[in-house]
Amino acid sequence: MAAQDDTExxxxxxxxxxxxNDVLARPGVSVSEMVGGNLVRVTGKEAFKLLKQNPRIRAQxxxxxxxxxxxxxxxxxxxxxxxxxxxxxxxxNPALYELFQASNNAAFKTAAPEELKKEVAKPSTQEExxxxxxxxxxxxxxxxxxxxxxxxxxxxxxxxxxxxxxxxKAEPVPPxxxxxxxxxxxxxTPEAIIQAASKARVPGFVKDIASKLKVSFIKxxxxxxIVPAVxxxxxxxxxxxxxxxxxxxxxxAVTGYFVFxxxxxxxxxxxxxxxxxxxxxxxxxxxxxxxxxxxxRTRMPPVSxxxxxxxxxxxxxxxxxxxxxxxxxxxxxxxxxxxxxRDAALWPPYLTGTGGSGNIAACTFYRGGDSTxxxxxxxxxxxxxxxxxxxxxGVPAPVLAGILRVECPDCFYTDNPEYIKNDYDxxxxxxxxxxxxxxxxxxxxxxxxxxxxxxxLFNKDSVKTTIDPQDKMAPNNVFRIYSIKDSVIAAAxxxxxxxxxxxxxxxxxxxxxxxxxFTQCEYFQGTGIFNYCxxxxxxxxxxxxxxxxxxxEADKCEKPIPPNIADSELKQAIxxxxxxxxxxxxxxxxxxxxxxFWDISNTKFFQHLKNRTRAKGTIIDVRQAGxxxxxxxGESETDITLQQAGRGGKFDKTTFTTILLHELGHILxxxxxxxxxxxxxxxxxxxxxKGMTGYGRAVDTTxxxxxxxxxxxxxxVTERTHGDYSDQTNIPFAGGKNPSYFAxxxxxxxxxxx
Amino acid sequence: MIGFRNTKIIVLVxxxxxxxxxxxxxxLNIKQPPLTTPTPLPIPSISKTVPGKTTEEEVSSxxxxxxxxxxxxxxxxxxxxxxxxxxxxxxxxxxxLVIFEKTVTVTVGREHxxxxxxxxxxxxxxxxxxxxxxxxVHETYYIYASKGVVFVANPFTxxxxxxxxxxPTTTEDYMSKIGDQYINTASAExxxxxx
Numbered sequence: 001m002a003a004q005d006d007t008e009x010x011x012x013x014x015x016x017x018x019x020x021n022d023v024l025a026r027p028g029v030s031v032s033e034m035v036g037g038n039l040v041r042v043t044g045k046e047a048f049k050l051l052k053q054n055p056r057i058r059a060q061x062x063x064x065x066x067x068x069x070x071x072x073x074x075x076x077x078x079x080x081x082x083x084x085x086x087x088x089x090x091x092x093n094p095a096l097y098e099l100f101q102a103s104n105n106a107a108f109k110t111a112a113p114e115e116l117k118k119e120v121a122k123p124s125t126q127e128e129x130x131x132x133x134x135x136x137x138x139x140x141x142x143x144x145x146x147x148x149x150x151x152x153x154x155x156x157x158x159x160x161x162x163x164x165x166x167x168x169k170a171e172p173v174p175p176x177x178x179x180x181x182x183x184x185x186x187x188x189t190p191e192a193i194i195q196a197a198s199k200a201r202v203p204g205f206v207k208d209i210a211s212k213l214k215v216s217f218i219k220x221x222x223x224x225x226i227v228p229a230v231x232x233x234x235x236x237x238x239x240x241x242x243x244x245x246x247x248x249x250x251x252x253a254v255t256g257y258f259v260f261x262x263x264x265x266x267x268x269x270x271x272x273x274x275x276x277x278x279x280x281x282x283x284x285x286x287x288x289x290x291x292x293x294x295x296x297r298t299r300m301p302p303v304s305x306x307x308x309x310x311x312x313x314x315x316x317x318x319x320x321x322x323x324x325x326x327x328x329x330x331x332x333x334x335x336x337x338x339x340x341x342r343d344a345a346l347w348p349p350y351l352t353g354t355g356g357s358g359n360i361a362a363c364t365f366y367r368g369g370d371s372t373x374x375x376x377x378x379x380x381x382x383x384x385x386x387x388x389x390x391x392x393x394g395v396p397a398p399v400l401a402g403i404l405r406v407e408c409p410d411c412f413y414t415d416n417p418e419y420i421k422n423d424y425d426x427x428x429x430x431x432x433x434x435x436x437x438x439x440x441x442x443x444x445x446x447x448x449x450x451x452x453x454x455x456x457l458f459n460k461d462s463v464k465t466t467i468d469p470q471d472k473m474a475p476n477n478v479f480r481i482y483s484i485k486d487s488v489i490a491a492a493x494x495x496x497x498x499x500x501x502x503x504x505x506x507x508x509x510x511x512x513x514x515x516x517x518f519t520q521c522e523y524f525q526g527t528g529i530f531n532y533c534x535x536x537x538x539x540x541x542x543x544x545x546x547x548x549x550x551x552x553e554a555d556k557c558e559k560p561i562p563p564n565i566a567d568s569e570l571k572q573a574i575x576x577x578x579x580x581x582x583x584x585x586x587x588x589x590x591x592x593x594x595x596x597f598w599d600i601s602n603t604k605f606f607q608h609l610k611n612r613t614r615a616k617g618t619i620i621d622v623r624q625a626g627x628x629x630x631x632x633x634g635e636s637e638t639d640i641t642l643q644q645a646g647r648g649g650k651f652d653k654t655t656f657t658t659i660l661l662h663e664l665g666h667i668l669x670x671x672x673x674x675x676x677x678x679x680x681x682x683x684x685x686x687x688x689x690k691g692m693t694g695y696g697r698a699v700d701t702t703x704x705x706x707x708x709x710x711x712x713x714x715x716x717v718t719e720r721t722h723g724d725y726s727d728q729t730n731i732p733f734a735g736g737k738n739p740s741y742f743a744x745x746x747x748x749x750x751x752x753x754x
Numbered sequence: 755m756i757g758f759r760n761t762k763i764i765v766l767v768x769x770x771x772x773x774x775x776x777x778x779x780x781x782l783n784i785k786q787p788p789l790t791t792p793t794p795l796p797i798p799s800i801s802k803t804v805p806g807k808t809t810e811e812e813v814s815s816x817x818x819x820x821x822x823x824x825x826x827x828x829x830x831x832x833x834x835x836x837x838x839x840x841x842x843x844x845x846x847x848x849x850x851l852v853i854f855e856k857t858v859t860v861t862v863g864r865e866h867x868x869x870x871x872x873x874x875x876x877x878x879x880x881x882x883x884x885x886x887x888x889x890x891v892h893e894t895y896y897i898y899a900s901k902g903v904v905f906v907a908n909p910f911t912x913x914x915x916x917x918x919x920x921x922p923t924t925t926e927d928y929m930s931k932i933g934d935q936y937i938n939t940a941s942a943e944x945x946x947x948x949x
Binding site: 237238632633670671672673674675678679680681683684686687700701702 | 775838839840841860863864865866889890891892908910911913
């Protein structure tokens with residue numbers, strides 16, 4: 001009885017899979033290999049889910065009939081014929097024939113071509129009969145003996161269920177063929193098939209058969225199996241996000257495919273050239289196939305797919321383990337570990353420097369937004385090289401270094417002076433090469449457009465865009481894509497060309513340079529999407545500033561004296577020094593601002609501005625009429641609009657800088673965290689003692705705060721912020737007035753001589 | 755058994771790796787899908803009462819709160835001073851039960867929760883209005899009237915300044931009964947500065 005049940009179940013399963021395959025092949029879901037591969041668990045599980053949840057697919061399944069003669073049918077039938085023939089010639093094991101027998105169900109009998117029927121109908125050899133009897137009888141009998149009474153009862157119950165009246169769409173059951181000892185199935189409706197299949201723990205069972213037979217009925221390799229597909233996707237994603245490049249993604253995808261494919265083969269015993277299993281746990285060839293499906297479906301513990309793979313792979317194939325580590329753990333270490341590993345004591349200390357001195361050797365450069373700490377050069381040779389190139393070509397060295405930081409992260413970890421001396425770095429992803437990551441065509445284009453200058457400044461008279469081995473580098477007069485120095489030179493020329501003639505290196509110019517260099521600001525890194533423009537702006541804007549240290553009262557500091565700057569350089573100097581981009585202002589107002597900013601530069605004022613939550617530089621646009629106002633905190637094109645003149649005509653220096661500081665005071669209030677701005681403490685004070693100026697009292701706490709800032713930094717100046725509200729005879733902090741506000745603002749800004 | 759245990763450990767390790775990778779790709783910033791059910795979420799822990807449940811007796815026992823005044827419609831207003839800032843904590847009680855609470859979040863060290871943590875949890879606000887009579891022109895109100903919660907924050911620093919809780923209602927009802935007292939959407943005129 002058990003053998004008969006098993007055969008029926010197997011037949012049903014085969015029909016089920018055949019039909020399922022036909023159905024699911026349409027929406028692109030491949031289950032073709034489920035009989036011969038180890039993908040059954042995954043695919044079958046999904047298939048059941050689909051069938052249970054999707055009435056359309058289920059209906060399709062019910063309507064599905066065999067259509068012999070299609071290429072796949074022919075291929076499959078041919079395979080069956082070959083299997084039968086192979087068996088007869090003794091070229092394969094009996095279990096193979098078992099599978100064939102099992103698959104020789106009613107539907108197959110109806111659909112199979114005559115030649116196959118004839119092949120099957122040939123009388124069996126004596127050995128074959130014995131083998132058949134031993135495999136399907138003896139082995140089953142042994143298994144049957146192991147089945148508990150409860151299991152037997154369950155089998156009987158299930159059989160009873162299956163024997164219940166079926167739908168009229170049941171497939172025709174032809175008479176059994178003489179050579180097949182098993183009776184034809186009696187329940188082959190789709191519902192019964194699905195029911196039987198779903199109850200029979202199909203994945204484990206079929207997987208066992210498949211792994212032992214090492215055959216695949218349909219070798220439609222053009223459809224990626226699930227396992228390598230998963231590897232492909234994972235590897236591709238890791239490669240892409242990990243390197244931020246398509247080439248990395250492609251390498252990852254290929255690696256992932258082969259790693260998973262290999263693991264699949266090993267786990268299922270389908271590894272090419274692998275000997276048939278002979279260990280006691282796997283049984284001898286005659287006991288491979290133990291078709292006691294009632295036992296399988298009731299007792300066999302489900303073995304998860306990856307567990308199955310790694311259970312077999314773990315100890316035997318360290319290669320797979322190594323590949324797994326590379327694939328999964330390397331990116332993690334790379335993106336998280338670098339933060340810890342590279343800052344650890346094992347690494348050499350950073351170059352010393354006070355920072356912010358404008359000297360790129362002491363500046364910090366950024367990549368990956370706020371997710372990654374800024375880095376300084378570890379060897380003096382780097383800044384020396386960049387400074388030399390930048391000064392010769394005429395571009396800001398911090399811009400060049402900032403681009404290097406994004407294009408070549410490893411360059412900032414280099415602590416080997418020989419690296420620069422060797423002048424060789426050909427790393428690339430198959431498309432771009434060198435420390436500055438140039439396409440060969442772009443590199444050549446830069447050479448062609450700057451031939452004369454390259455000759456005059458760097459003695460370059462030809463170009464090479466292919467990679468030579470390090471020991472066979474082209475001579476120095478060749479502009480080589482793999483030369484560290486030449487790559488930096490090329491970047492400098494590109495920056496110069498993209499920024500335009502004598503540009504102000506402001507945020508707009510930086511964005512323009514990045515977009516010309518990289519086509520866009522956004523880029524992928526392992527932890528997400530970051531902004532190249534922001535990175536470069538941060539690197540550049542921090543590096544160019546020369547802020548004097550914050551003064552305390554005890555220091556009794558002298559007021560900083562602004563350096564002499566030509567009128568034409570004022571706008572850029574203010575931007576460089578203080579991170580404020582004053583657009584459209586006349587020279588005299590720029591000079592007012594320059595001098596006042598210098599005057600207060602040893603307070604915490606600019607420190608707070610630079611520490612803003614969304615620091616992007618502060619943009620102040622000139623406004624001819626309509627008043628001045630603070631709008632935003634770096635999210636829009638303009639943070640502040642500011643007038644140069646009011647109702648009384650052009651502003652003098654004191655009035656202009658008073659209004660300028662008032663608007664910047666709004667930035668402190670709204671754009672800096674409460675912890676730094678003390679806005680809550682100010683608001684509390686405002687409720688208790690009201691405003692400290694006419695304007696502050698007339699409006700609200702948000703106007704009083706900038707008033708407090710403004711007049712602290714303008715001691716001795718009468719109120720003049722607002723023509724309608726200001727008490728133009730009052731000096732807010734004179735003679736110890738407003739002591740609470742004075743104490744508070746001193747906490748906010750530090751010491752400023754009154 | 756050993757093999758099976760190893761398998762489980764390996765599967766666990768792989769799963770952890772995958773989870774980590776997903777987190778990396780999402781930049782540790784997994785956005786929750788917007789909530790579609792009107793079921794009120796738990797009242798933010800910042801609030802001290804549960805509108806509709808907390809009794810007046812319980813309110814009067816909350817440290818710092820004192821009865822400020824009784825309104826003509828029978829509503830009792832309790833207030834308390836926060837550690838700093840200009841805005842006070844307020845609890846309104848009607849018919850013996852709390853109907854509204856307004857809690858300022860700032861700490862003594864002028865620290866605030868990040869409003870995005872709450873917005874992520876609550877989904878897209880039903881109404882977002884800029885301009886506050888108490889906090890100034892840029893302050894933004896993220897209103898979830900049907901959930902009985904409003905978050906008030908500095909939109910630039912993302913600092914949460916205040917949480918309002920009340921019995922769930924419509925945005926119109928919220929605006930007419932509560933919102934209009936605090937929200938000032940009139941766009942700020944540019945300052946006419948200078949003499």
